[in-house]
Amino acid sequence: MNTLLSIETRNAVLLRMAELLEQERANIIAINKTDLDAYDGDDISMFDRLKVDDAKVDEMIKAATHLASQKDPVGVERFSFKHDNGMQVYNKTASFGTVLIIYESRPDVTVEAAGIAFKSGNKILLKGGKESLRSNLKIVELWHQALKEQDASKDWVEYLQFNRTETQTFLEKPTQRLDLIVPRGGERLIAFVKQHATCPVIVSGRGNNFVYVHKEADLDIALDVIMNGKSKISACNAVDKVLIDENLPNKGEFVKRLISKLKDFKIEVLGDETISKENGLEAITSDDIWYEEFLDYKILIGEIASNQDTIDMINKYSGGHSSSIITTNETAAKTFMENVDTAAVYHNASTRFTDGGQLGLGGELAISTDKLHQRGPIGLQHLVTNKWYVHGNGQIR
Template identity: 80%
Template structure:
């Protein structure tokens, strides 16, 4: 086990990493271009996640710089108690130890997730997808330079070049101690990790997020939020896949017509339930299972719903437990929706695209958890810790 580095050393490594990312910017983009050219898949969301351009490098630099400015998440007192016998009891945050991050195609995770895990005092094992191998290796090389420049062991950040079989073997019988695994990627990856892991796993689950257009919705807000949620970034887990419209919405058909024409401007494929099929450009929803699907594509399913209670029930049945939105001018109805919808983030008149660590004030995230245990929603720096009891005595026995 690596001895916890001082806060000053951890921050210095992060700032050095920021400087190296700036210095090697052109090289990172060049190496990433080779990864992009070698990617022969036709998954547009995968291609989008794989790409590193200037703005992506800017985000990486901003992420580690911000982390260096944040308070130490380790050793924070959560509780204290003075025992009748004079013992002084404290509960404080503590590092997990070693965190394994398994992810697909996103070189920025090699910076952001590793940075969060490192700042919270953990050793990081990175297992990226084969499609981003060269980009990832270059970034890990910079981590090692940043660590060595601050007399810290390069062991703090390690890249695992494993194929699927080797990954499975490592999950089942790790060749080194692993305290926590965070898989970031599609449902297949998550299911694979859950099936084989021999230590706790934080599930960074699927999206399949819903917008409920309540009967008292403001049209402009509803249209804006749906378009932003669906078209701004189709590869994001906080994108919108489903829209349910209250059948009592005034001038409902006119609203639906407007929504369809705006979605068509972005070439979005529109699936609709029976009530929607009378509109032009709408295809039937192929099966009930479509309501469970996360599309990660220019594709949306739209249906009608009878009431707020039915919207809540539908979202709780079909959504991925990630984010949900109600559009309404009725605050009481919004409160009912927000309290009863079982997703990690609930929105009233705002876009689901804000379910993101940096947007919600955490300065970045390791993942977005759809689990309820440990931490739900974006996992920031202050959540990547466990806790420990510190008990000070003078010889007390029980």
Template identity: 80%
Template sequence: MNTLLSIETRNNVLQTMAALLEINRAALISINKKDLNAYKGDDISMFDRLKVDDAKVDEMIAAATHLASQEDPVGVERFSFKHENGMQVYNKTASFGTILIIYESRPDVTVEAAGIAFKSGNKILLKGGKESLNLNLKIVELWHQALEKHNASFDWVEYLQFNRTETQAFLEKPTQKVDLIVPRGGEKLIAFVKEHATCPVIISGRGNNFVYVHTEADVDIAIAIIINGKSKISACNAVDKVLIAKNLPNKKEFINKLISKLREFKIQVMADEIVSKNYNLEQISSNEVWSEEFLDYKIVIGEISSSEAAIKMINNYSGGHSSVIITKNDAIAKIFMENVDNAAVYHNASTRFTDGGQLGLGGELAISTDKLHQRGPIGLQHLVTNKWYVHGNGQVRS
């Protein structure tokens, strides 16, 4: 286990990393072009996540800079207690130790995830996908330059250049201590990690997010939020399903306008039996489609009889990530938000805000759909465990 670096050293490394990303901006974009040209798959969402342009480099720099400015999440007192025998008891945050993150496609994770882990005193093992190998290796090289400049060991950020068989073997019998694993990617990757891992896994779950348009909805807000929800189809916070209240005033006009808007953005519109029949849309093949995360230019519209039915349907089919209610009725919104079993629930706002940076964390390691130990975006302050510090002067328990 690496000895915890001082907060000054950790911050200096992060600031140096931000500077190196700026200096190497053109090289990073050029290397990414090699990865993009080499990608032969047909997964449009993976290709979208793979791309790095000036805006994406800006995001990486901002992530490293912001992390350097944040308070140290290690050693924060959570609880204190003076025992009747005179012992002083403290509970403080502590680093996990070593975190393995397995991810597909996104080279920015190599900056943001490593930065969050490093700032919170953890060693990070990065296992990226082969589709982004060239850029990942370059970014890790920059991490090592930043660490070397401040006399810190390269061990803090390590890249595992493993194929699938080697990854499975490492998960089943790690050649070094691993305290936590975070898989970031599709359902197949998550299932693979859960099956083979021998230490705790935080599930960075699938999306399949819902918007419920209540009878008292502002329909202009509803359309804006649904369209925004499909603005980045590769994101886990994208909208895939829309439930429309059966008794929505001017329902026909609203649905026709929504379909027209979605088609403007080249989104394939499917529907349940009732809506498909009434609006001449492709009917979904089975109810199982309600469970699918699309990561594609697709959306399903359905009609729903009540708020209770909407809540039940979302809890049955959604990925546990994010859901929205569009309504002017605050009381109905409160019931919806309290009873929908998702990591993030919204009233008249887009699911696209389920993101560490947007929700005030400054960045995220992943977005967890697990309930232990953190739900939703996992930020700097969540990438710690805790330990007890007990000070005495010879106390023994009778």
């Protein structure tokens, strides 16, 4: 096991990483282009996540710089207690040890998620998808250079070039110590990791997020929030389902406005029985579609009787990620927010804010839909476990 690197060394590596990303910007983008050209799939959201342009490099640099400026998450005192017998007891945060990040298509994860795990004192194992291999290897090369320049072992960041079978074997029988696994990708990847892993897994779950337009909604806000929710279809915080209160005044007119705006943006609009009949839309043939995360230019609009019915519907069908109520009624908003079982609940705001950077964490390792350990965006301060430090002078029980 690697001895914990001092916070000065960890920060110096991150700052050097930011400089190297800037220096190698053109190379990274050119190498990424070979990954993009080689991608032969038809998954548009995968292609979107695979792409590295100037803006993506800027984000990576910002993430590394910001991480270097944050407080050390390791060794933070969480609790202290003086025992009757004179022992001094502390509980402090501690690093996990070795974190494996398994991810699809997103080369920025190689900087952002790895950076968070590194700053919190962990050794990083990276297993990216084959579609982004060249981009990932280039970025890992920069990690190694930054580590070497600070006299730190290259082992702190290791890239695993495994195929699916080798990955499965490694998950079932790791050839080195493994304390935590973070899968970043679709439901198939997460299911695969959960099935085979022999250590804890942080589940970065699916989206399938809902917006509820309450009968006392400000309709301009409703329109903006729904449209913004569809502004990036590859994001797990995108909106897939819209529920409209049947008692909304001018409901028909609002739905028509919404549908026409969505169609302007080439978004396919589906409706439940009522909405499709009233607006000449394609009707859904099975309620199972309410469970589906689209990751596509597609949205489903339905009519709902009440706030309580909405809460029940979201709790049944959503991915446990994000949901939003649009209303001017504070009591209705409070009831919705307290009872909807998603990691983030919004009142008159877009679900697109479920993101570590946007919620003040500076970045995120993943967005967890699990309830244990940490729920929602997992920032630097959450990627730690804890440890008891007990100081005595010969006490026995």
